[in-house]
Amino acid sequence: MRVLVTGVAGYLGSHAARSLLLAGCERVVGVDSMVRGHRGALRALQGLAGGSGRFAAEVLDVRDRPRLTDLLRREGVGMAWHFAGLTQVGESVAQPDAYWGANVEGTESLLAALEAAEVPHLVFSSSAAVYGTPRELPLAETSPLAPVNPYGVTKLEAERRIQAWAEAGGRAGQGGRRAALLRYFNVAGAAPDGSLGEDHRPETHLVPSALQVALGARRGLEVLGSDYPTPDGTCVRDYVHVDDLMEAHLVAMRWLARPGLPSGVHPTEGDAARTRDADIHSRAWNVGVGHAFSVLEVLDACRRVTGHAIPHTLAPRREGDPARLVADASRIHRELGWQPRHTTLDSMVASAWHWMRRHPNGYPPSP
Numbered sequence: 001m002r003v004l005v006t007g008v009a010g011y012l013g014s015h016a017a018r019s020l021l022l023a024g025c026e027r028v029v030g031v032d033s034m035v036r037g038h039r040g041a042l043r044a045l046q047g048l049a050g051g052s053g054r055f056a057a058e059v060l061d062v063r064d065r066p067r068l069t070d071l072l073r074r075e076g077v078g079m080a081w082h083f084a085g086l087t088q089v090g091e092s093v094a095q096p097d098a099y100w101g102a103n104v105e106g107t108e109s110l111l112a113a114l115e116a117a118e119v120p121h122l123v124f125s126s127s128a129a130v131y132g133t134p135r136e137l138p139l140a141e142t143s144p145l146a147p148v149n150p151y152g153v154t155k156l157e158a159e160r161r162i163q164a165w166a167e168a169g170g171r172a173g174q175g176g177r178r179a180a181l182l183r184y185f186n187v188a189g190a191a192p193d194g195s196l197g198e199d200h201r202p203e204t205h206l207v208p209s210a211l212q213v214a215l216g217a218r219r220g221l222e223v224l225g226s227d228y229p230t231p232d233g234t235c236v237r238d239y240v241h242v243d244d245l246m247e248a249h250l251v252a253m254r255w256l257a258r259p260g261l262p263s264g265v266h267p268t269e270g271d272a273a274r275t276r277d278a279d280i281h282s283r284a285w286n287v288g289v290g291h292a293f294s295v296l297e298v299l300d301a302c303r304r305v306t307g308h309a310i311p312h313t314l315a316p317r318r319e320g321d322p323a324r325l326v327a328d329a330s331r332i333h334r335e336l337g338w339q340p341r342h343t344t345l346d347s348m349v350a351s352a353w354h355w356m357r358r359h360p361n362g363y364p365p366s367p
């Protein structure tokens, strides 16, 4: 199978390409606009593929539909993993139009290209941000979808367009279209060999920001809100290791190629209409560990793992941040047999720290 990975030079796309290569994928065809992607990530993936010809990457914005369609046809791609997009909650509040363009119009263009090139299967990088502020926890896939920031709005809209694309494409399992919508909680960690990692510029995510403090590259960190209704007043999140997340993609990929319902599926009431017909075109799965940690607990794990203090100050809340996000990940356990291997904060932080010590300035600039 030849797999398209969009956003291949970013944090998640690069780890996805690595997981596909390690899983024996015939060829990974990566695209990235290179607006935020890293040449260094592409070089690491070329190194992993060696001279096998199993990895190729092109500078291409998914909104360039004609070129994308041409690439899909030329490469004989059978499935797409879609990561390209903008991913920062805070930035989305300031630039909602940019988020709509990259995340919704980008997805729409990809779907049109998949249709034109007759690529039937898609795994989509969705987000827990589609749920908004939870009414009850943990969040199941059947929980209300009510995003509270433009980032979440664009992810939900992209999900809806993907569902419509899949349902318009004939009977699933009989050559028809299918899509897996993976709703990630907070992703952390890096490839265990330190070859790939998280490098956003500027960095706004909690774990890499705290590790930059440990490294001495940043003076201190602001805890964004200490008056939330949580045990220590700081936001609580469910962290999942990037390698476990990619394993979820691999199990979803197997589901896409299999006719009918996932084995052992027991439709819940809210799902009944969709699962009555054993012909599911698209299905959402939460990808989280099911344990959640506060910002202060994360900083403590960073201190334990690195042996360095993480000086921080208490600052006002960041707009668009729900107090607590915790996954009910039982559907993906039950239906796809996925289980996270990393369940402690320390093991996630340790792999991120390994990457950061090898790359204190992130990926090297292009030669």
Ligand code: UFG
Binding pocket: 087, 088, 089, 127, 128, 129, 184, 185, 186, 187, 204, 205, 206, 207, 209, 221, 222, 223, 224, 225, 235, 236, 237, 295, 318, 321, 325
């Ligand atoms: N935080 C701080 N200080 C910082 C950075 C973050 O206190 O310097 C806090 C945030 O306020 C939040 C928590 O740490 O409470 C985690 O923040 P991140 O920015 O690391 O992650 P988010 O929870 O905002 O968002 C992440 C992904 C989204 C995804 C979401 C789902 O970036 O794509 O998780 O939970 F939608």
